[in-house]
Structure formats: structure tokens, C-alpha cells
Amino acid sequence: MTAALALFIAAVVLPVFFGKTRAAPLWLGVQAVALAWVGVAQHGAQGWHAAWAVAEVLALRGLLVPWLLHRALKRRAEPAGDLMPSNLFAWAVAVALVALAFEFGTRGSGGPQALTLGAVAATVVLALLVLATNTAPTAQLVALLFMENAIALFESLQTTAWPLPVHLALGAVYVLTAAVGSALIGVPEGHRAGAASDPQAQPDAATPGVQT
Numbered sequence: 001m002t003a004a005l006a007l008f009i010a011a012v013v014l015p016v017f018f019g020k021t022r023a024a025p026l027w028l029g030v031q032a033v034a035l036a037w038v039g040v041a042q043h044g045a046q047g048w049h050a051a052w053a054v055a056e057v058l059a060l061r062g063l064l065v066p067w068l069l070h071r072a073l074k075r076r077a078e079p080a081g082d083l084m085p086s087n088l089f090a091w092a093v094a095v096a097l098v099a100l101a102f103e104f105g106t107r108g109s110g111g112p113q114a115l116t117l118g119a120v121a122a123t124v125v126l127a128l129l130v131l132a133t134n135t136a137p138t139a140q141l142v143a144l145l146f147m148e149n150a151i152a153l154f155e156s157l158q159t160t161a162w163p164l165p166v167h168l169a170l171g172a173v174y175v176l177t178a179a180v181g182s183a184l185i186g187v188p189e190g191h192r193a194g195a196a197s198d199p200q201a202q203p204d205a206a207t208p209g210v211q212t
Contacts, residue, residue, distance in 0.1 A: 025070040033058070084130055098126065130142070
């Protein structure tokens with residue numbers, strides 16, 4: 001389970017510090033693999049429920065949502081940007097927040113659960129930092145998806161897997177967030193500018209009326 005959590009943390013920290021928005025679908029897929037790995041390690045012996053939960057994570061978070069985001073980024077056709085501004089101040093704040101998050105995990109839960117709680121807290125604070133420092137719609141959507149993956153990781157702190165309706169609700173919210181966000185960011189900038197400047201889209205005030 002420690003290796004799975006390390007993979008999840010790497011898939012959160014690396015794209016925030018060094019990744020580009022175009023690589024976000026790949027990192028979301030890696031997070032999904034790590035979540036499934038954690039689920040197998042934590043609840044693998046609990047029968048069909050745990051197996052269904054792992055399959056749902058791989059299908060929805062590992063395949064469907066990254067595909068939706070990749071398609072939207074391809075349609076948007078804009079240069080790849082940073083998730084977090086590349087400056088020393090933002091990096092220092094991010095490092096401090098991650099350190100505080102793992103300190104919170106250590107104090108809030110002892111033993112093997114401390115790393116999980118620290119990973120959840122670190123993901124949430126980094127997502128909030130991206131939301132606060134980057135106004136690009138693509139980066140903000142990615143930050144929201146990171147935060148929802150942190151909520152899914154929080155499940156591994158439970159002694160038993162969450163009930164099936166909770167799984168369905170979390171999966172539905174995650175897919176709905178990705179679908180609506182991808183639809184909003186998937187409109188190319190050129191189409192927006194063209195629609196705004198299209199003279200046929202505006203009332204033709206220069207056309208005189210019919211004189212009788």
C-alpha cells in the first residue's frame with residue numbers, strides 16, 4: 001500500500017510543479033491506477049464489492065474521464081500551460097503546504113494511515129493552490145478532478161469499503177464534473193472570437209428600414 005500511495009503522491013505533485021495541462025489526462029490515469037492499487041491492498045479480500053469498486057475506478061477515473069479531458073484539450077487547441085505559475089514564490093508556498101499537510105496527517109492519525117491522510121491533505125491543498133493561482137479554465141478543471149480523487153483516496157482510511165450507493169454517487173459526480181467541464185473548455189478560442197465578431201450574429205442596425 002505504501003508503494004501505491006507513493007505513486008498517487010507522485011502523480012499529484014509532479015504535474016503541479018513540472019507538468020503541463022496537455023499531460024493532465026495521463027496524470028489522472030496514473031492517479032486512477034494508484035487508487036485501484038490502494039483499493040486492492042486495503043479491501044482486496046472483501047469480495048465482489050471491493051472488486052466492483054476497483055473496476056469502477058479503472059473504468060471511470062482511469063479511462064473515461066482522461067479520454068473526455070484529452071478530447072476537450074484537443075478541440076481547444078491552445079498552447080500547453082503550467083498548472084501552477086512557474087515562480088519561486090508559488091513553489092515555496094506549495095512546498096510549505098505539502099509539508100504542513102503531511103504534518104497534519106502524522107498528528108491526525110498514527111501508523112500506516114498517517115501517509116494516506118497526508119496524501120489526501122496534500123492533494124487538497126495543492127488543488128486549492130492551483131485554483132487560487134491559475135485562472136485558466138483547463139487548469140481549474142484539472143484541480144477539481146485532483147481534489148475529487150483525493151476524496152476517493154480518503155475511502156481507504158475506512159475499515160470497510162463504502163456502501164455501493166456512495167460509490168455510485170462519487171463516480172457520478174466525478175464523471176459529471178469532467179463531462180461538464182470538458183464541454184465548457186472544449187470550445188476552441190477561435191470559434192469564440194469568431195462568434196463574437198460575426199456580423200450576422202448581431203442585429204444589423206445599419207440596414208435602413210423599409211420606407212412607406
